[in-house]
Amino acid sequence: MGIKKKKAQPVYDRPSDANISQAFKKGNTVTKASFFVFGLGNLMNRQIGRGLIFLALEIAYIIYLITFGIGALGDFITLGTAQQGEVYNAALGIYEYSAGDDSMLCLLYGVITLVMTAAVVFLGCMSGKSAFCTQVRKEKGKHIPTFRDDIRSLKEENLHAFLLSFPIIGIVCFTIVPLIFMILIAFTSYDHEHQPPGNLFDWVGLDNFKAMFSQGSKLAGTFWPVLSWTLIWAVFATVSCFILGMLLALLINRKGTRAKGFWRFMFVLSVAVPQFVTLLSMRTIFNANGPVNVILRQLGMIGATESIPFFTNALYAKITIICINIWIGVPFTMLSTTGILQNIPAELYEAAKIDGASAATIFRKITLPYMLFVMTPNLITSFTGNINNFNVIFLLSGGGPDSMDYYYAGKTDLLVTWLYRLTITQKDYNLGAVIGILVFIILATLSLITYRRTGAYKDEGAFQ
Amino acid sequence: MKTKRFIVNTACHILLAVLSVIWILPIFYVVLTSFRAESGSYKSYIWPRGFTLDNYINLFHGNTNINFTRWFTNTLVIAIFSTILSAFFVLCVSYVMSRLRFKMRKKFMNIALILGMFPGFMSMIAVYYILKGLGLLETGVLKQVALVLVYSGGAGLGFYMAKGFFDTIPKSIDEAAYIDGATKWDTFVRITIPLSKPIITYTLITAFMGPWVDYIFAKVIMGNDSQYYTIAIGLWTMLEQEFVEYYYTQFYAGCVMISIPIAILFLLTQKCYVEGVSGAVKG
Structure with a gap:
């Protein structure tokens, strides 16, 4: 008791x-x-x-x-x-x-x-x-x-x-x-x-979902290629910007480099210009008659009337878009990683040097793991951001070149730009919504798994 | 050893120089073309045959199609209001998530994460009809209000960055304030906010940039009301098939005109941005 x-x-x-x-x-x-x-x-x-x-x-x-x-x-x-109907109005003589x-x-x-x-x-x-x-x-x-x-x-x-x-x-x-x-x-x-x-x-x-996945239909024949390009794009865009941006930051911040501020400024300038402007200008620059083709013609690398189909050939368009995205993304990564790179304890580097590690080894064994640890949440956000990267695709290629095999999609369309076309141009709202849900499912599974594993999420109070 | 270091250093500098040329050239081309005297769109040469300021002057003494001044002020007004609103939302939410502990906290954060995974403009059509239902699409001015609401409405979900920053401010500072009799509200307004200038600037800038670079929502909401266009739709219109021959050089002039103020703003606050990313307390 x-x-x-x-x-x-x-x-x-x-x-x-x-x-x-x-x-x-x-x-x-x-x-x-x-x-x-x-x-x-x-x-x-x-x-x-x-x-x-x-x-x-x-x-x-x-x-x-x-x-x-x-x-x-x-x-x-x-x-x-x-349902809305038409009624004959005898008095006015109209429907x-x-x-x-x-x-x-x-x-x-x-x-x-x-x-x-x-x-x-x-x-x-x-x-x-x-x-x-x-x-x-x-x-x-x-x-x-x-x-x-x-x-x-x-x-x-x-x-x-x-x-x-x-x-x-x-x-x-x-x-x-x-x-x-x-x-x-x-x-x-x-x-x-x-x-x-x-x-x-x-x-x-569930009819719309069935239509989207039914074997041999035009919709399914569009969905799978668009999905795979979306994933390829997201991986390439995220990884390339991350690695190259970090290398650039290291290059600028290394001991021997003079005029660090100047170099940083040169790259930051492109971040400062509104992305919208950059993308639209890039579209004109890589146009069939745009300056890049003009330069190539003058250098004699292509014929005087030829042009490299930067946006009209599917493969070229994909490569061009990824490259332009590097141009846009690298300075941004450079900017956000500079601070974090400087926080890597100097003792780690000194110890590695004493042990005779080469620069490449140091990067692989110290810098990269450290950055991956700190930047994982950031990387996930930028990966999901890239899957949903509407602006880059829409403003550069508009999803083109269009393909007759696809249901109102082009070869460089991401799921989101396809969604846009289906809703705004094609008015198939139900299909657009299905794609939206599928994008969500993809993102949710991808990021919930990885995000919950990162240290930043688990011990968020670690620094308090 | 010394010569080796010299070679490496030179190689690095050459590499940097090449890279920065690649990064500067497109910008240079934009500026160059904005001064080009010859009208028309694409030319078979790069360097302009003549230079002029007319492209800029024409922007401001616009004809009926191109009303650059109007577009600029439209965007500026929308940007200012949505900046205020969304910065307020973001700071409130991130402070609450970082400092206050309550039952729904973890749930709210998970919901925010989940909502962030839906493609942003999947809901665009629905937003459009909600605004229509609210009667906000009747006149141009109301459309601008609608646009401000669209830009700032969901801003509270983007709290992760600022929350991360608030997390780095030592809790002991807050506790000292409580002991001195401050309420939590006082602590937020008088202590946390003044300590958070970098992240506030960052939040303000990102919110401010939004309306300048958004094309989709603005286009859907504004429709064909070209008087109330924002800069982004305006510039896009200039590149359309039927206009590109006339406005190609003016388009570049317009690009330069809006890039300059934004670039200056960005460069001035770059420091805040970097500090904002790396936290309040340096290790």
């Missing part, structure tokens, strides 16, 4: 300290009711401000639901039933469009309503927990925080809620809602033949 120490019940300073099941089990009637009538527990205990805010939000949601939300949810399931349902808007409003509902459920849990905290405090005879205390707590123990609220609203509106929307589109028939408001589209389940 009494051997087991009873776990001291925590003092519930803030609602998030309590967990929901606890609040529901141990809470009294008022607390339980607070899960459904928001703010009840707070209002009963004279926390008028907090209670009213909860209550007002709930009422606002209910009004929304009655006036609009329920209808939106219904439309979300059917994606609209009334008029009868207003039909817009599947696009049905889907969008449905998603918004669902997200709002999720937020309200979360709010309900907060309300219940908050009521429970107040109940516990009251039972223990402790001070019940007033509204002024609540406000003050935003600067102290609830600072995270205060600071995060605005960014999170932004993220929900401009990232999460659109993303859910697009993911859902992948399961509909929203392609160029089903364009709202003229036509309705409907849920089709």
Whole structure:
């Protein structure tokens, strides 16, 4: 008896300290009711401000639901039933469009309503927990925080809620809602033949995914080559920029080099020019009649009317793009690695030199492992960035040269630029969404595995 | 030994010289062509036959198609507002993630990581319709507001860099402040922020650069409203098939015009950038 120490019940300073099941089990009637009538527990205990805010939000949601939300949810399931039709208006003697349902808007409003509902459920849990905290405090005879205390707590123990609220609203509106929307589109028939408001589209389940992977279809015949080029591109672009940029940084920072600042400036200049400008100029420079071909003609390396097909031959285009990307990326890596290179302990180098290691060995055995250790998260970001590197491809080659074997894609199209073409030019939103999801799956598997292994993620507090 | 070192040093310098020529030449070509007197697009020679300032002058006394001054101010306004908003978002989130401990923290960081893996403009169409639903695509000015929101809305997700920086500020400084009775908010505003100039500058610059280099979102939102174009769409338009013969040299002049201010800004703050990458406390 009494051997087991009873776990001291925590003092519930803030609602998030309590967990929901606890609040529901141990809470009294008022607390339980607070899960459904928001703010009840707070209002009963004279926390008028907090209670009213909860209550007002709930009422606002209910009004929304009655006036609009329920209808939106219904439309979300059917994606609209009334197709837009043409009605002959005898008085004016013309055909008029009868207003039909817009599947696009049905889907969008449905998603918004669902997200709002999720937020309200979360709010309900907060309300219940908050009521429970107040109940516990009251039972223990402790001070019940007033509204002024609540406000003050935003600067102290609830600072995270205060600071995060605005960014999170932004993220929900401009990232999460659109993303859910697009993911859902992948399961509909929203392609160029089903364009709202003229036509309705409907849920089709996994049909789009099946089409993308079905053997021998044009889509599958496009997807696999585009995917493999995307991966080749990402590997080459990341590795080449990383290695060459680091070598350049070493070259500039080595002891014998004079005028370090000057050299650095020469390379940094190209980073300073907006990437957009660089890419567009590069496109003109490597044009069939652009300066590079002109120089080659004048040097007599190609005939006077010939030109090297930098962007019109598939293989040349790929090589050109990777080279231009090196031009763009190397100074950037040089810039970001310089500081880290200087942090490598000098003793390591001295010890290696005493042992008679050559410069190449030192690079391979000391510099490279050290840089890999520090830069891994960076490398992963740049790898994923390259898989999604829309600008370079779009502004340089525009995905071209186009291929008849592909479904609206060119030989240098990455998955993302193909996605762009499918949605903006071709209006096959469902296929675009499928590709988006596939890109996500690729990136997620790749980076979650590697990222979680890196030291930077595991002991993030190591330096504090 | 000495001669060997001399040879190596010379070789290195020659290599550097060759490389920097490769890196400078395209920029030089852009500047050179922007002063070219002959109109038309591609020529069969490199060095211009004559030089002129007309390309620059024409940019500012634009005709109906090319309204460079307008585009420039449009971009500047959008850039300033979205910089303020997104820097605020980024700093808030990264401070919270670095310094405050609460239940959802790890979850939030994982969600941010996952969201970052979706291709950015996969959601572009949806964003477009949301903005339309909000009534933000009615007039040109509202479109600009919409663009600011698009550029800064999701900025809170890009907190990793600044968080890494905040992580390097010793916690003992914060604790000293708490002992002196400062709230966490005070610590954030009065201690962390002043200590973080490099990363704040870095955040500001990256956010500022965004609108100058983004083509896609701007194009989708602005449509054909050429009065409200940003620089990037404007320059792109100049290279389109039907315009390239007329505006080829002006295009380069425009490139130079927007590169100069941005390059100066970048070079001035380069130091901050490097410091921002390598942390607050030097080892």
